[in-house]
Amino acid sequence: MTAMDVLKKTGFYALVGVILLVSIFPFYYAIITSLKTGTGLFEVNYLPKSFDLSNYITVLSQQTFPRNILNSVFIATTTVVLALFLAVTAAYALARVPFRGRGLLLMTILAVSMFPQIAVLAGLFELVRFIGIFNTPWAMILSYTIFTLPFTVWVLTTFMRDLPVEIEEAAIVDGATPWVIISKVFLPLLWPALVTTGLLAFIGAWNEFLFALTFTSSETTRTVPVAIALLSGASQYETPWGAIMAASVLVTVPLIVLVLIFQRKIVAGLTAGGVKG
Numbered sequence: 001m002t003a004m005d006v007l008k009k010t011g012f013y014a015l016v017g018v019i020l021l022v023s024i025f026p027f028y029y030a031i032i033t034s035l036k037t038g039t040g041l042f043e044v045n046y047l048p049k050s051f052d053l054s055n056y057i058t059v060l061s062q063q064t065f066p067r068n069i070l071n072s073v074f075i076a077t078t079t080v081v082l083a084l085f086l087a088v089t090a091a092y093a094l095a096r097v098p099f100r101g102r103g104l105l106l107m108t109i110l111a112v113s114m115f116p117q118i119a120v121l122a123g124l125f126e127l128v129r130f131i132g133i134f135n136t137p138w139a140m141i142l143s144y145t146i147f148t149l150p151f152t153v154w155v156l157t158t159f160m161r162d163l164p165v166e167i168e169e170a171a172i173v174d175g176a177t178p179w180v181i182i183s184k185v186f187l188p189l190l191w192p193a194l195v196t197t198g199l200l201a202f203i204g205a206w207n208e209f210l211f212a213l214t215f216t217s218s219e220t221t222r223t224v225p226v227a228i229a230l231l232s233g234a235s236q237y238e239t240p241w242g243a244i245m246a247a248s249v250l251v252t253v254p255l256i257v258l259v260l261i262f263q264r265k266i267v268a269g270l271t272a273g274g275v276k277g
Contacts, residue, residue: 027249027252029046030245030248030249030252031048031245031249032045032046032047032048033241033242033245034055034056034242034245034246034248034249035048035050035051035052035053035055036050036052036055036242037050037052037054037055037242041241041242054242055240055242055243055245055246056246056250058240058242058243058246059231059243059246059247059250060250064219064220064222064227065224065227065247067220068219068222068223068224068226068227069224069250069251071137071221071222071223071224072205072206072223072224072225072251074137075137075140075141075144075205075223076144076201076202076205076206077202078137078141079140079141079144079145079148079201079202079205080198080201080202080205082141082145083144083145083148083149083152083197083198083201084152084194084197084198084201086145086149086153087149087152087153087156087197088156088182088186088187088190088194089182090109090149090153090156090157091153091156091157091159091160092160092178092181092182092186094106094153094157095157095160095161096160096168106153106154106157109149109150109153109154110150110154111150112146112147112149112150113147113150113151117147117210117211118210121210121211121214124142124143124146124211125214125215127142128142128143128215134215134217135215135216135217135218135221136221137221139211139215139216140205140208140211140212140215140216140223143211143215144201144204144205144208144211147204148201148204148205151197151200151201152197152198152201155193155196155197156190156193156194156197159190159192159193160186160190163186163189167185167189168181168185168186171184171185195262199258199259199262202255202258203255206223206224206251206255207225208223208225209225209226209229212225212226213226213229224247224251225251227247228244228247228248228251231243231244231247
């Protein structure tokens with residue numbers, strides 16, 4: 001190995017180390033801060049000097065916060081199920097059924113995701129009030145599904161186009177209906193893409209703040225991002241940084257666990273179609 005190869009390898013690992021540091025350090029510091037109390041919260045320490053779980057006890061002892069976690073789980077899970085169901089059926093039509101304007105329709109679906117949330121907030125608010133689902137989980141599920149569908153449809157359509165046509169033709173010869181082809185033939189092959197899009201949709205719904213703040217008015221219907229933002233201390237002007245950090249850690253750990261569990265499927269879904277032959 002030449003000196004140039006050693007230098008390149010060293011630079012590569014140094015770059016990876018910097019990326020890991022920038023990515024992991026905020027969460028690491030949040031954990032350290034969540035274990036501090038009193039004046040220790042304002043001391044800059046990069047190594048834990050105490051192991052006080054009082055902030056976690058404070059957060060979990062609140063009557064509404066566990067309910068907020070359950071709200072987020074229900075809303076994010078329902079959004080993923082609904083978005084994937086609609087996206088799989090739409091992707092089958094866009095990838096396998098020839099019709100005029102298919103490309104234009106796919107570009108239109110993708111263009112929906114270009115609108116910022118604040119641009120459609122007023123219109124969605126009026127729609128939610130008109131339907132009668134204001135201050136219910138279904139208001140968030142509706143809005144999250146609308147913003148999740150363009151990405152999931154686009155990814156699943158691209159993935160479904162790469163599947164061999166011979167598989168579908170064999171199923172048609174055997175008398176399979178379109179729904180049987182989707183559920184029995186394509187779904188097992190779409191697992192990497194389903195896991196990737198489903199997990200990204202779950203993370204987006206779990207972390208969303210603007211719609212959750214606008215479409216809820218009571219503590220029992222809030223999701224965890226809104227609940228964390230509205231945490232208050234003993235007085236009106238006191239900010240409980242320790243409790244906020246503890247709550248942030250509690251709601252981030254499930255996402256990390258999900259990513260670690262499905263990391264192989266995520267990589268397979270993101271790299272699908274990258275290699276031909």
